[in-house]
Amino acid sequence: MIAELGHYFLVLALGLTVIQAIFPMIGAARGSDRMMMLGQPAAYGQFFFSLLAFLALTYSYLISDFSVSVVARNSHSLKPLLYKISGVWGNHEGSLLFWVMFLALFGAMVAYFGKGLPKSLRARVLSVQAMVGIGFYLFMLLTSNPFDRLSDVPFEGNGLNPLLQDPGLVFHPPFLYLGYVGLSVVFSFAIAALIEGRVDPAWARWVRPWTLLAWVFLTIGIVLGSWWAYYELGWGGWWAWDPVENASFMPWLVATALLHSAIVVEKRDTLKSWTILLAIIAFSFSLLGTFIVRSGIITSVHAFATDPERGLYILVFLALVIGGSFLLFAIRSDKLQAGGLFAPISRESGLMINNLFLSVAAAVVLYGTMHPLLSDAFFGVKSSVGPPFFNLVFSLLMIPLVVTMVYGPHLKWKRADIKGVNQRLMAVTGIALLAGLMTFYVTYGGAIMPAIWIGIGVWLLLSSLQELASRIKLFQAPFKDSMSRLRRQPRSSWGMTLGHFGFAVGLLGIVGTSAWTIEAQKVMGLGEDMTIGDYRLTLKDVIPVAGPNYTAVRGIISVSPKNGAENGEIFIAYPETRTYVSSPITTTEGDVKTTMAGDLFIVIGESQGQGRWGIRAYYKPMQVWFWIGTIIVVLGGLISLSDRRYRIGSPQGQKASRKMKHAP
Amino acid sequence: MPLKRFLPLFIFAGILIAFMIGLSLKPSEIPSGLINKPVPDFSLPPLQGDGIGLSTADLIDPENIVIVNFFASWCGPCRVEHPALELLGKLDGVKLHGIAYKDRPKNSLSFLKSLGNPYDKIGADLKGRVAIDWGVTGTPETFIIKNGIIRYQHIGPIHQMQVDDLILPIIKNLQQEGAS
Incomplete structure (x- = not known):
């Protein structure tokens, strides 16, 4: 019953979104206040119903209603509460619902805080926001309904991959999604400005907090994912240039550029069409990320279950949204008059150069990510560029970027010495x-x-x-x-x-x-020791432990200085290997001793027989x-977001x- | 209206075309040059005293569908597809063999010990020479073989859902093919 209600709310929300998309836009074109005013209530209503739909799905997870297909595929009755909740957005259908709910929330926020905006601009922003929303609602309702029921109700759910049962990963996707969705607001402002044919410092002040908000969310999301990989995957890696990691990194790079170029628009009333273009590209990368994750077009460990029908839908959606925006940009951007002039050496130039390098960086990541697809599609060759390519290019590309970061803030506006x-x-x-x-x-x-x-x-x-x-x-x-x-x-x-x-x-x-980074591994019996860097590790004991939904082997490893173990231990490490009840996967829970100088990362492997265990240790300098x-x-x-001049809803300087x- | 303003649109159109082609390619399902060809000649040693190794003769099996999986302990996606392999290894009329690709036997063994060993026989391809003959581009990769003829190649990990949607129907088809 609740699931059917959720489905119903979703359809209602779609209806209101259509109203929000059509009337304010027509109203703004005709100068009809009444039609423009429809935008606000429609935005509030859309948020209300999408929130109800989201709560309905959450409820199905909480009571472990396995007649709902998504719940049966991704949840398990024995799962801890936190992971039941995070399961809501830990899959394709639920994450779409999460996306669209926040899209509606941000739309409602524009409607509420936007009282100081020019009427027509607010109406157009709300309308564009709703058009993007329609795409997502239809995607869900046509190809990925989160409220689909199963005809044979299973007794138990499939469970969530134990690797994903980690606090870091509970909050990693929602922050990323919030970042992506936050960029949608910036995008809507850009498109609305193109239609209006006007970009001015007030516009930039409006866009800044949204860009900053999205950027902060994206940053947190990316770092949480990286932190999870570091602690959970047990090999001390925190970035692997995986296509899905790249998919979140590209919008981050562009959003960082946008953050800086919007300052130029605000302070100096110039670089307008570039800023608009960045706003469009930033959101396009968000959508592209969604596409890469869900279409199976590029292989990645992160990928959701793939489905050609979904891939085709997203492709059409991308073509309409991104292609349409770029077309609009091509036709309308010459209406944007450039303002203040500046000398080659000035704060403006510094920000421009920074923009240039960030954009090139984003383009490099795009190329590296697309490379397997491009070479396959156009030359029939399977190949990929891999981390060495990215590491090399970034270690070179970042040098000029940092140089501009050093000089830029010291330069004066207009002309610097x-x-x-x-x-x-x-x-x-x-x-x-x-x-x-x-x-x-x-x-x-x-x-x-x-x-x-x-x-x-x-x-x-x-x-x-x-x-x-x-x-x-x-x-x-x-x-x-x-x-x-x-x-x-x-x-x-x-x-x-x-x-x-x-x-x-x-x-x-x-x-x-x-x-x-240094690495050492050794198969050890009780009482034996090994050295890594300046440390000596002694295996004291190995004991079995039971968790809520797993059993584990826990090592007790005493760590002392390499020279002079008699001086006593520095600390005791308790690395674990966990085996989960619901699926035959083991996860390693390394124990990490963090100091400013470096992390000592200790992992215990499975028993090698005869009371011996494989112990791996890494010393990662300056990781923290x-x-x-x-x-x-x-x-x-x-802190910047809390600046009074730039708070959301404060268009005045x-x-x-x-x-x-x-x-x- | 200067032409350079259309540049983003053109670049995007290019990407879109690549995606369109890519969508029909499906990187994990691309037909390989080896499809419908006999399995390459090879003979691999076992993983340090564990079993008897793996050679071409093991793959020519008139009674069973043979699945050969290239894996390595250092490969993350291999861990992801492991539950799927456990499932395939237990099927009736199916023999699952593994080839450890460029992996220290010690590491392969501890990998299998911690995750479970779904394989019937395992060969150790220390230098990756055999993998070249098989046209393997990276781990994991999986081949489905009938009567010594390669019938299907799967590049990348087999996701849990693909077992039902993709792999099992292929196996079923091959089994029925023989019956008729």
């Missing part, structure tokens, strides 16, 4: 060079790239601090003055400082862990820097809001 900046950066550059040289000296005989990268990372780290210091006139003005300047820094500029600083910290982590860096970056995004205070 590069000599002055060079002088200001002299000390920082010196220290960075020193850091690079020292790394080269310490690792002499090894690869040279890591040393270069350490230097570059340190350079960015320090220059972002120096930029803050010069903004608050540290050591130039009395200390008290500097502190009060520090307090008065707008939150958006905190966002930039933290964003760049965190990026540098994360970058150093990436360099450390990818360049100097990567996680800390991403946390700082996300923090920067959130600082000046305007100041004026309003004085108004009677």
Whole structure:
């Protein structure tokens, strides 16, 4: 009964979405207020019914209603509550429902907070948002109904792949989806602006919080996935350039570019059609990601069950949405007048170069991901480019990007003085060079790239601090003055400082862990030991343990310094290998000792007989820097998001809001 | 209206065409040059004292449909398809053999010990030479063989759902083919 209601709500939501798509658009074209006003109630109603549908599916999962096909295929009555809930969006049908529910929520938010928007712009944004929505509702109802019933009701569900039963993965997909859907709002604003034929700083201020929100969600989503891979897959990898990882990375790169180019539109009223194009591309990549995951066109471990009918539907949908937008862009973008001019060396140029490299990076990822398909489709050759390609290209491409990150924030708008900046950066550059040289000296005989990268990372780290210091006139003005300047820094500029600083910290982590990871493995009996790096591992005991839906073998491994085990142990590691009840899969739960210097990652394999176990250990230098860096970056995004001038629903700039205070 | 504004549209059209072709290709179902050809000649040693190895003769079996699966302990997707293989290995009239591809026998053995061993016989292709003859591009890859003739090649992991939708119907067809 509940499932049928859910299906019914979904159809109702579709009906309201059609209204939301048609009337505001016509109203905006004819200047009819009444038709435009229909957009808001339709958006609220659509959200209400899609939420009800989502709750109906969640309810089916909670009570383990195995007559619902999706629940039977993906859930299990013994599954912990958390995973029953996450199961709702852990599959093709449910994730679509999740998508569309948030699409409706964001539409409703535009309707609610958009009171300050020009009427016609708001109407058009809501209409475009609804058109995208229609595609998703139809996709669900025609090819992937989450409320399909089974005629023979099974006693027990199939269960969720135990690898996916992990807290990191509970929140990884929803954050990604929120990022993708957030970009849909930016997309709707871009299309609406193309139809209006007008992009101005107010438009950019409107788009910024949405871009930032989507970008923060995407960042969190990607990092959670990476963190899950690191802890759960048991080989200490955190990024593998898998097509599905790439599919989330491409919109992130473009959204990062968009974030920066929107600043130029806002401050200098220029780079308009480029910004619009980025907004379209960012969302196109989100849709493309959806397509890659669900059509089976590129093989990946992540893929959902594939179905040619679905693939064809998505392809037509993509052609309409993306092709239509690009066509609109081609016809209408010359209406956008460029504003302020700027010199080749200026903040604007810095942001443009940053955009260029981020876009090239996205194009490279697109090419690498599509390569197997392209060579197969056009040349009949099966081949793929693999991680070495991406690693090489990125390690080269990121250098100029970081250079612009170092210089950009120091440059003034319109025209900047590069000599002055060079002088200001002299000390920082010196220290960075020193850091690079020292790394080269310490690792002499090894690869040279890591040393270069350490230097570059340190350079960015320090220059972002120096930029803050010069903004608050540290050591130039009395200390008290500097502190009060520090307090008065707008939150958006905190966002930039933290964003760049965190990026540098994360970058150093990436360099450390990818360049100097060491690995050791040994089959050990009780009491035997092995060494890795500066550590000595002694296998003390191996005991069986029982969890809620698994049994496990747990190793007790004492870790002490390599030289002088008698000095006592540093800590005891408890790695586990779990075997799940519902499926014959084992998962490894490595035990990780994290220090700033590096992670010691210990994994226990299965018994090798005669009381011996295979133990694997990794030492991953500076791994934690990567996680800390991403946390700082996300923090920067959130702080920037809370900037009063840019809050969602505040179209006026600082000046305007100041004026309003004085108004009677 | 400058032409460069159409550039994004053209690039997207190109991608779309590739997708359209790709959709009909299905990377995991592409017919291989070996389909309907006899299995290549080979003879592989066992995994360190475990069994007797695997050779061409094992694959020419008039009574059973033979499935040959290339796997490796270092391959993530192989773990994903493992439950599917366990299922196939238990079928009546089906013999499942494994070829460990470029994998240290020690690692293959511990891989099989922790996940279960679905294979009847296993050959160790240490250097990947035999895999070249089979036209294997990467692990996992699976071949379905009848009377020593390769009838189907599956590239990439066999997903749980593909067992029912794809693999079982193929096996059933091949079995009926012989009966008539």
